[in-house]
Amino acid sequence: MSFFPNAHNFTINNGSFANAAGDVNYNFHGKLEEQDYAGLKVLYQNAVQGAFYNSEQRFPPPNCHPGTRTQVLEILRNWITDVADSTSIHWLYGAAGVGKSAVAQTISEEFAASHLAATFFFARADPSRNNLSSFFITISYQLATSPTLGPLLKHPIDLAVRDNPSIVHAILEEQFRDLIVLPCIWLTTTCRLTTEQWKDLPRLIVIDGLDECDDIASQERLLSIIRKAKTTTPLLPFEFLICSRPEPRIRNAFRHQDFHSILDYTDIGESFKSGKDIADYLRDEFDRIRREHGQSMAHIAEDWPGSGIIQQLVQKACGQFIYAATVIKYVGDYDGFPVERLEIILKITVHDNFDSPYPDLDLLYMQILSVCPKTELFFDVMAHILNPDGTFFDKHYEQTSAIVLEGLFFLPKGKVWALLSRLHSVLLIPENDHDNIAVRHASFIDFLTDRKRSGSYFVNTEKGAQHERVLFYLLKIISSSTIDNWKYERTQSEFDDYACTFWDAHFRNIGNSPSSRILTGLNQIDLCGLLNATLQYKITTSAYFIDALQVVSIISKVLSIGPKFIGLSFQSVRYSSLICYP
Structure with a gap:
């Protein structure tokens, strides 16, 4: 093997390397x-x-x-x-x-x-x-x-x-x-x-x-x-x-x-002829889409969609290859008819009062999002995909794979696929449950996290908002796991484990004014059962107990229910039970 393929006639001293006929050997x-x-x-x-x-x-x-x-x-x-x-x-x-x-x-x-x-x-x-x-x-x-x-x-x-x-x-x-x-x-x-x-x-x-x-x-x-x-x-x-x-x-x-x-x-x-490059790219990619869609495009002319339409798209791109690439991914989606999808894009017009540094790209993103459900769940999942970093107390849950998303958001298997099925042009969605779902381009993140640009599609990724989302779904998990007279039965789910271990830590990070859905979620949970679940699952020390008790006390004040704790018995440092009556 030659370590210096372009070098000739040299020696590295101190016996570390030797060059003989162009081949370098080493032994340290x-x-x-x-x-x-x-x-x-x-x-x-x-x-x-x-x-x-x-x-x-x-x-x-x-x-x-x-x-x-x-x-x-x-x-x-x-x-x-x-x-x-x-x-x-x-x-x-x-x-x-x-x-x-x-x-x-x-x-x-x-x-x-x-x-x-x-x-x-x-x-x-x-x-x-x-x-x-x-x-x-x-x-x-x-x-x-x-x-x-x-x-x-x-x-x-x-x-x-x-x-x-x-x-x-x-x-x-x-x-x-x-x-x-x-x-x-x-x-x-x-x-x-x-x-x-x-x-x-x-x-x-x-x-x-x-x-x-x-x-x-x-x-x-x-x-x-x-x-x-x-x-x-x-x-x-x-x-x-x-x-x-x-x-x-x-x-x-x-x-x-x-x-x-x-x-x-x-x-x-623009000085590097980006317009010509984008036109060449679009022309080649539209030809590929026409061929790959087989029978559905068999009657379409070979020069589809024509030079006029390609120039329209080049003008809309304004030098941004990401616009052209997103158009191609949207039009070429195998679940749609390319001719109809291209017509949808061409009908998008920028209004005079539309204030954005990238108006055509923003409107294209809006068109792609328009077929998605504007539900609380959709925006919560998108927020996690956009910015999970630093929200969780265990980095494992910062993953964006389908299996982690379905566990954290208390969803049935396959729900994530259905929820994001129309977003393949802007998201990289793996064909398995274990690899992370990722955003194709940073410009989509910029768009969604800028309220002025995205409007009703705005996704708030600030840390307080992220903790609020996580807490909401952890409460759902706990609500389903806390059964039989406030006794928490351990399950094999890692998400149950995380919920009962860290719900109170997330609560501390949402500020003094919980959202209406957090209040609704807390009202649906028996606080004594919630505290029992927390104390039984954690490696319980007096500090942990006091922390959990303080959180429950804060919640009690917020909900104005003031439960009375009658007795407390520690069976051991690790396991404790709270006897309480409403």
């Missing part, structure tokens, strides 16, 4: 091959696999349609392959839905076997990919397992984790130093790897969707870490392609004077 003093790489196993357990460019979780990933985005791709190809280029960071920016992620994906795939070192694709709706907590862990794991970089870097990276396993929980700056910077310095100093030799190795790190990292301060923090690493001696050998919207804080961070000499940037917009 005869011990490396005997190691089990326990440190890399720790990294694997903490890395975000869904952030990789080839992750199954992201399948099918966005990609540039053949023949489109040619100018932007050529700019990036030249930047990546030009070793004489002094700029080591390239910022690709543009508005929502113009195709930044598709470009990042295409570049990652194209250079996977040559220049690509690692990737991280952020996603606002994915709790594991909307923050920086595992960012450097994920990057370093990819460096250590790279076919080319791995034989060089996995030893120092593995050693760093074995020497300090808590590094995976350390602050970002320490993770970056110990897992990326120091291993690279080790190669440069101990193994005498030169700058020129580094240039023959994969050095491209692709970061997509930085603006989808929820904490804005974290976005600036990451850029600051990268900037310092690229302007401080010894220089970090990697190059960074960073894709994002031009949000003010990101734009301001890139204005730092130290970025001036190392930063190149490209605005992906």
Whole structure:
């Protein structure tokens, strides 16, 4: 195996590597091959696999349609392959839905076997990919397992984790130093790897969707870490392609004077003939839909829907590939007749007083949502899919799979499929119950969480509202489980367990004015039975008991029922029973 496929006639000293006739062998003093790489196993357990460019979780990933985005791709190809280029960071920016992620994906795939070192694709709706907590862990794991970089870097990276396993929980700056910077310095100093030799190795790190990292301060923090690493001696050998919207804080961070000499940037917009690219994409995709729908489209002309209609759609798109992609997914749905679905889209008109930065996209989203039930349940489920992060006291319940949704929302099996069946054009809905349901594009989240844009389709994802939703359905679960004279009988359902363990914690997070449906739900539950269920299920200590009792006391005041607690007997610290009479 050749670790330096483009390098010739060099030697790395200190006996770590030897180059003979182009083939590099390594032994790290005869011990490396005997190691089990326990440190890399720790990294694997903490890395975000869904952030990789080839992750199954992201399948099918966005990609540039053949023949489109040619100018932007050529700019990036030249930047990546030009070793004489002094700029080591390239910022690709543009508005929502113009195709930044598709470009990042295409570049990652194209250079996977040559220049690509690692990737991280952020996603606002994915709790594991909307923050920086595992960012450097994920990057370093990819460096250590790279076919080319791995034989060089996995030893120092593995050693760093074995020497300090808590590094995976350390602050970002320490993770970056110990897992990326120091291993690279080790190669440069101990193994005498030169700058020129580094240039023959994969050095491209692709970061997509930085603006989808929820904490804005974290976005600036990451850029600051990268900037310092690229302007401080010894220089970090990697190059960074960073894709994002031009949000003010990101734009301001890139204005730092130290970025001036190392930063190149490209605005992906109308200047790159996006209108022509969108027209080509629509033409090819409509042809595919016509062929795949067989008999139902057999009588339709081969040039359907015609150049005039395609130009109408291009004008509506306003440079947004996400508009065109959503149209194609909506029209091509196998449950509908493409001709009728296209007519529905063409009849959508923007009124003069419709105030939105993306009017046609918003109206398209409204049309897609119009066939869904405007029920309380629908909006509650959508709220969980949009932003489950940080709501639950056990991260397992932040999943958005059908099995978790049906358990949390007290639904019969198959109900989630029926509830979301008309949303395949905006949601990625797996064909099984265990994989997470995800939003196809961040612009749909932006639309639903902006009351001014979405109107009656607005989804409130603020934490107080999220806790209120969870509590409402936990009370439903408890109501069905609390039976037989206030005695809670344990079931095998993990959702029953969570409900009886954490209902009171969610109640504390909804504020002093419970909603009408929470009040209705509490009125339908016997508080003594509720308290018994809580105390019997928890590992009961006096603190737990007092907490639960305080919550019930607050509820009693809210409901103005004032139950009288006659006696309390503790059978043990773990199990307690409350004897109460109304």
